Amino acid sequence: MALPQRESPKGKVVSLFVTCIVDMVYPGTGMSVVDILEHAGARVVFPPAQTCCGQPAFNSGYRDETRTVAKHFFKAFQDAEVIVTPSGSCATMLRHEYPSLFAPEAGELYKQAQRIAGITWEFSEYLVDGLGLVDLNLALPASQKFAMHDACHGLRGLGLGGAARELLAQMGNAELCELNECEVCCGFGGLFSIKMPALSNAMLRNKIDNINASRAETIVTGDVSCMTQMNGGLSRSQSSKRVVHLADVLAKGLPQ
Amino acid sequence: MSVELRSKDFVSLADIALRSPDLQKAVGSGTRGGYHNRAKAMFEFGDAHGEHMRAQAAEAKRRALRKLPELLELAEGRLRDNGWGVEWAEDAESANQLALEIARRHAVNTVTKSKSMLSEEMGINHAMEAAGLRVVETDLGEYIIQLNNETPSHVVAPVMHMTKAEIRDVFVRELGMPPTDDAEAMVAFARQRLRQDFLGADMGISGGNFLIAETGSIGLVMNEGNGRFCTSMPRVHIALVGIEKIVETVADYATLTQVLPRSATGQPLSVYTNILNGPKRAHEDDGPEHCYVILVDNGRSRIYATDYAEALACIRCGACQNACPVYRSAGGHAYGWVYGGPIGAVLTPLLVGLDNAAPLPHASSLCGSCKQVCPVDIDLPRMLLDLRHDLVQSGESATGWDVAMKLWAVGMTSPARFALGGRAARAGQALLGDYMPGILGNWSEHRDFPAFAPKPFRQLWKERDKSKESAT
Numbered sequence: 001m002a003l004p005q006r007e008s009p010k011g012k013v014v015s016l017f018v019t020c021i022v023d024m025v026y027p028g029t030g031m032s033v034v035d036i037l038e039h040a041g042a043r044v045v046f047p048p049a050q051t052c053c054g055q056p057a058f059n060s061g062y063r064d065e066t067r068t069v070a071k072h073f074f075k076a077f078q079d080a081e082v083i084v085t086p087s088g089s090c091a092t093m094l095r096h097e098y099p100s101l102f103a104p105e106a107g108e109l110y111k112q113a114q115r116i117a118g119i120t121w122e123f124s125e126y127l128v129d130g131l132g133l134v135d136l137n138l139a140l141p142a143s144q145k146f147a148m149h150d151a152c153h154g155l156r157g158l159g160l161g162g163a164a165r166e167l168l169a170q171m172g173n174a175e176l177c178e179l180n181e182c183e184v185c186c187g188f189g190g191l192f193s194i195k196m197p198a199l200s201n202a203m204l205r206n207k208i209d210n211i212n213a214s215r216a217e218t219i220v221t222g223d224v225s226c227m228t229q230m231n232g233g234l235s236r237s238q239s240s241k242r243v244v245h246l247a248d249v250l251a252k253g254l255p256q
Numbered sequence: 257m258s259v260e261l262r263s264k265d266f267v268s269l270a271d272i273a274l275r276s277p278d279l280q281k282a283v284g285s286g287t288r289g290g291y292h293n294r295a296k297a298m299f300e301f302g303d304a305h306g307e308h309m310r311a312q313a314a315e316a317k318r319r320a321l322r323k324l325p326e327l328l329e330l331a332e333g334r335l336r337d338n339g340w341g342v343e344w345a346e347d348a349e350s351a352n353q354l355a356l357e358i359a360r361r362h363a364v365n366t367v368t369k370s371k372s373m374l375s376e377e378m379g380i381n382h383a384m385e386a387a388g389l390r391v392v393e394t395d396l397g398e399y400i401i402q403l404n405n406e407t408p409s410h411v412v413a414p415v416m417h418m419t420k421a422e423i424r425d426v427f428v429r430e431l432g433m434p435p436t437d438d439a440e441a442m443v444a445f446a447r448q449r450l451r452q453d454f455l456g457a458d459m460g461i462s463g464g465n466f467l468i469a470e471t472g473s474i475g476l477v478m479n480e481g482n483g484r485f486c487t488s489m490p491r492v493h494i495a496l497v498g499i500e501k502i503v504e505t506v507a508d509y510a511t512l513t514q515v516l517p518r519s520a521t522g523q524p525l526s527v528y529t530n531i532l533n534g535p536k537r538a539h540e541d542d543g544p545e546h547c548y549v550i551l552v553d554n555g556r557s558r559i560y561a562t563d564y565a566e567a568l569a570c571i572r573c574g575a576c577q578n579a580c581p582v583y584r585s586a587g588g589h590a591y592g593w594v595y596g597g598p599i600g601a602v603l604t605p606l607l608v609g610l611d612n613a614a615p616l617p618h619a620s621s622l623c624g625s626c627k628q629v630c631p632v633d634i635d636l637p638r639m640l641l642d643l644r645h646d647l648v649q650s651g652e653s654a655t656g657w658d659v660a661m662k663l664w665a666v667g668m669t670s671p672a673r674f675a676l677g678g679r680a681a682r683a684g685q686a687l688l689g690d691y692m693p694g695i696l697g698n699w700s701e702h703r704d705f706p707a708f709a710p711k712p713f714r715q716l717w718k719e720r721d722k723s724k725e726s727a728t
Contacts, residue, residue, distance in 0.1 A: 018713050020668075024678045025706055027713035031720075046717045051674040057661050059622060061644030061653065065665035072669040156624035185581045189621025196267060196619065197698035202274055202585040203621070204702065232703025 003095055003158075004117040009130040014042045015080035017094075017120075019087045019224070020052040026224050032251035033086045033123060039254055040133055042084075049076035053093040058101075059190050067101055067109075074112040082130075083120045086247055088154020088222045091122040096157060122154060124222060124246055128163035138253030139172025147179035147216035149207075149230070149243065151223035155183060164222055164246050171253045177216040181206070188229035204233040211241055219243040259376055259407050263592035263604050263613035270586040270619075278419050283409075283587045286416045290578035293522025294629060298515070300524070313515040314633040316508040317569040320469075324560065327469040327502045328551070334472025338534035341548040351552045352383035355461070355494055358548055359389060362492045364458040370476075370483035371395040372463025373411055373572055374496050376594045377554055377607070380461070391461075392453040394482035396446055403430040409588030409596060412520045412574035417587045450482070460486030460544070464497035465516065465571070467549070468509050473533050474549065475509045477516060477526040484528055493544040495532070500556050500568035506531070512571060515631035519573035555607040564639055567602050569632045576626035576636060582619055591616060598626035598636045605643055614652050617643035675714065682708040 014037055018030040037044050054069035073094075077083060085091050098113040106113075121130050128134055146168055154160040161183075168174050187193065187203025207230060211219055221227050221243055230243040262269065273279050299306040320327060332342050341358075345351035359367070367389055369375065381391045381402070393402040397414035401407065404426045408414030415423065420439060427433035433445050462483055466475035474495045476483055487493050503509055509531070517526040536543030559568055577583045577597030588596030592613070593604045601620060605613040617640050626636040647653050667673045684693075685708050692700040699705065711719075 020674070023713040024681065025708055027709045027711060027716050030713035031716060034717075046714070048714065049671045051668040051671060054665075054668070057665060059641065059644070060657065060661065061617075061641070061646070061648040062657075062661040062665075063645050063648075065661045068665045069668045076671075152621070152623035152625075156628055183625075185621045185623035185625070187581065187621060189623070192618065192621045194695050194698045196270070196582075197701060198267075198271055198274055199582055199585050199619075200621070201702040203581045206581075206585075228706055229703065232699075232705060235704040236702065 004099065004114055006118050006121070009082040009119075009121060009126060012081040014044045014082050014084045014126075015077055016044055016046050017050055017053070017077070017083050017085040017090065018046065019085060019090050021224050021228070022086060025228070026245070029086065029224060029245045029248050032245070032247040033084075035254060036127075036136070036247055036250050037084065040127055040131060040136060042131075047076050047080065051076070053090045055090060055093045055097075056190055058093065058097055063101060066097075070098055070101060070113070071109065074109070074116065077116065080119060082126075083116065084123055084126045085120065086123040086222070086245065087224065088122050088151045088158055088160060089225065091120055091125075092153040092157035094120040122158055122160060122222065124163040124167060125158065125160055128166055134166045135170040136167065136250065136253075137255075138170075138250055140174055140253050143173045143175060144218060145175045145177050145216045146218050146220050146249065147177045147214045148182055149179060149186065149211075149219050149221040149226065150183045151221050151226045152185050154222050160222070164220065167246070167250060168220060171250065174249075174253070177214060179214045179216065179219060180210045186226050186229050188226050190225070193229060200229075201233075204229060208233050208237060208239065211243075212239055217241060218249070220246050220249050222246050259379060259594055261593055261608055261612060263608065263616055265592055266586075266590055266615040266619055269590040269592060273417075273587040273590050274585060278422065279417050279587050280585070282419045283416055284584055286410070286413060287578040287580075287584045290413070290521070290574065291629070294519050294575050294578065297518040297522040297524060298631075309511075309515050309518075310631055310633060312511050313631050314569070316503060316511050317571070317632045318566075320503050320508065321500065321560075321565060321568055323504065324499070324502065327504055328499060331467055331469040331472060331502060332551075334469065335534070335549055336472070338472045339547065340472065340534045341546070343548060343550045345550055345552045345554070347554050348378040348552070351378050351496065351550050351554070352380055354550050355380060355496075356383065356387050358492065358494060359384070359387075359459060362459065362546060364492060365389065366453070366457045367391045367459045367461055368394050368453055368457040368486045368490065369398075369461040370463065370478065370486040371398050371414070372461070372496050373408075373594060374463055374498050374552055374554075375461065376407060378496070378552070380496070392450070392457070394450055394453065394480075394486055395478075396443065396480060396482075399446060399450065400426055403427075407589070407594070410574055410577055411572045411595065411599075417589065454482075454485040454489055457486075457490045459492040459494065460488075460490040461494050461496065462487050464495045464501055464549070466509050466512060467497050467502045467551075468506055468531070469502055470505050471531075471533070473506075473531045475503075475513070476530040476532060477513060477528065478530075479521070479523075479527040481528055484530065487530070487532055488543055491544060492546045492548075494548045494550060496550050496552060498556060499551050499553055500560075500570075516571050516573050519575040519629065519631040559606050562606075563642065564602070564606055566634055567599070567606060567639060569634055570599055570603070571632060573631055575629040575631060579625040579629045580620075581623060581625070582621065586619070591619070598640070599634075602636055602639045602643065610643065610646055610650060611652055614647060617647060671714075675712065678708070678712050682710070
């Protein structure tokens with residue numbers, strides 16, 4: 001299915017969809033997102049009624065429950081001009097799956113789904129493709145080596161991949177290194193990691209081996225759910241390396 | 257050996273695979289090799305060219321599917337014009353019966369067979385052996401599988417799951433090969449054995465990669481030349497062809513033979529690319545005297561009538577298997593039937609019934625690699641999601657999940673309940689420490705779970721707003 005066309009988000013107020021995991025587990029990442037967006041000149045608001053996009057139910061086949069949650073999302077973001085979210089997979093949910101859940105026969109709900117899909121941007125995509133910014137004038141206090149893990153939904157669902165690397169490459173004192181199989185899934189897959197834990201863990205082990213073999217000290221990714229999976233495994237295996245969300249890396253480079 | 261249906265046991269079969277270091281090594285390197293070779297071959301003339309080939313191939317297969325009934329009729333007429341006998345089989349059993357009748361009609365004792373996934377669905381070797389015929393698989397991989405009394409674990413590389421040492425042991429045990437670790441010597445040994453079978457066979461059985469409607473021909477691609485032996489040496493040739501294998505024109509065949517070997521083995525063209533036009537003509541010196549096509553449905557027309565019809569576009573290249581991180585870890589046998597990997601997770605429930613293969617739609621992290629590499633752009637992740645939805649609708653999903661999802665949806669439709677849930681999770685974590693209750697324990701068995709933040713983002717945001725206000 002083709003993605004709905006979007007107008008330029010330049011000059012429009014950004015409604016932040018922070019995502020449920022960032023809200024509860026990684027609020028600091030949410031603040032980094034806000035800091036970078038504001039640094040890039042955006043006015044940011046946080047629609048307080050927001051909860052979750054409905055992806056856990058959707059990926060498990062529970063479409064009625066997903067629609068219930070999506071309808072709540074429509075209301076929570078009824079005034080949004082532009083939605084930015086720090087997650088490729090939640091952005092995929094809003095851009096791809098909302099339109100798939102509400103057919104034209106759904107009338108107003110169809111219009112709502114199209115509206116949301118037509119104003120949603122993933123964080124790095126908003127900066128690079130939306131605002132046309134690559135150089136955010138950021139510099140780290142000391143030199144550091146990074147490598148990207150391309151989270152699956154952002155890479156293959158939205159066609160991202162380039163944007164985050166461009167942002168990192170422009171940041172002072174940041175060196176971009178290779179990560180073998182950077183495009184291969186970390187094994188999270190939402191409820192997959194609970195339903196089929198042994199397979200999920202085998203995929204994670206492979207990812208960790210590649211991370212440990214990389215020259216980079218820090219792995220950068222665009223989804224905190226994948227980050228949770230990878231850091232969970234890195235911590236358990238007592239690796240010194242960690243995965244960090246792109247926004248947190250960029251925020252470290254903000255002028256003090 | 258006919259295939260036993262064990263798809264319900266996917267999780268435990270995958271566990272067995274995960275505990276086999278040899279299998280992990282073999283499948284890990286086999287799939288990765290295939291994945292990289294495919295990427296090199298598909299995009300040797302640039303990304304745009306590769307994607308253009310994919311789009312052309314996808315169009316050719318979809319057009320053929322749209323016109324399926326009319327093209328099948330056209331093909332039957334053209335095949336008959338070329339001297340093929342044409343038979344229709346509704347299911348595996350009737351296809352086996354038809355093949356046996358043909359064998360009896362022509363007093364066949366020995367059969368050589370080239371690779372065919374459809375024949376695995378049918379369990380034709382078992383049916384023929386039960387009727388007293390001798391059947392010899394002649395694709396090297398299938399030959400090893402047959403000797404070891406197994407089933408193929410990959411649609412292109414049937415012995416993907418075996419190491420060279422394991423194959424050596426099979427040859428030593430079953431054929432009395434003098435022990436050697438030299439792959440070339442092993443192949444030469446098998447080749448000598450197979451040569452005798454090729455020369456002595458009464459009938460050859462092949463699959464059909466494509467059925468070309470406009471010319472009434474079978475398109476067959478292979479690398480070992482065994483298929484050419486099977487289809488030209490014996491007196492009788494039977495091609496087993498699924499009804500979805502049809503393409504409209506020779507030009508479509510040309511399009512598809514550009515993407516099939518590239519996607520399967522990373523070759524721009526397979527070593528042997530054949531168009532078979534029926535029995536030998538009066539003026540020809542060699543070729544089979546009798547040629548038959550058995551067109552097999554075996555559940556395909558049922559799929560054709562559903563939203564899953566696109567799955568019938570599959571050309572069995574195995575690229576999705578090579579790309580799939582789940583397949584890379586589980587191997588093909590874990591899927592419990594003929595087809596492993598993403599296409600197996602979709603086709604198996606559709607062909608054998610969702611209730612017989614309930615775990616398979618969940619055997620995916622939905623990473624999307626399968627769709628990305630599919631030469632005919634089948635939206636496999638979409639179909640896996642749809643099948644999960646079917647599972648919920650049919651009541652095949654566990655009751656616990658039903659209740660959990662309903663409660664979750666209630667929680668997510670109110671920011672107050674959402675915040676309450678967050679507080680409960682924080683309190684629970686403070687109480688339980690690293691212990692994770694119930695199925696969540698599946699997660700923490702291998703990974704450390706992060707701490708819930710003392711203050712959620714929504715609270716930090718409010719505090720920031722307030723401090724901003726007081727600052728102004």
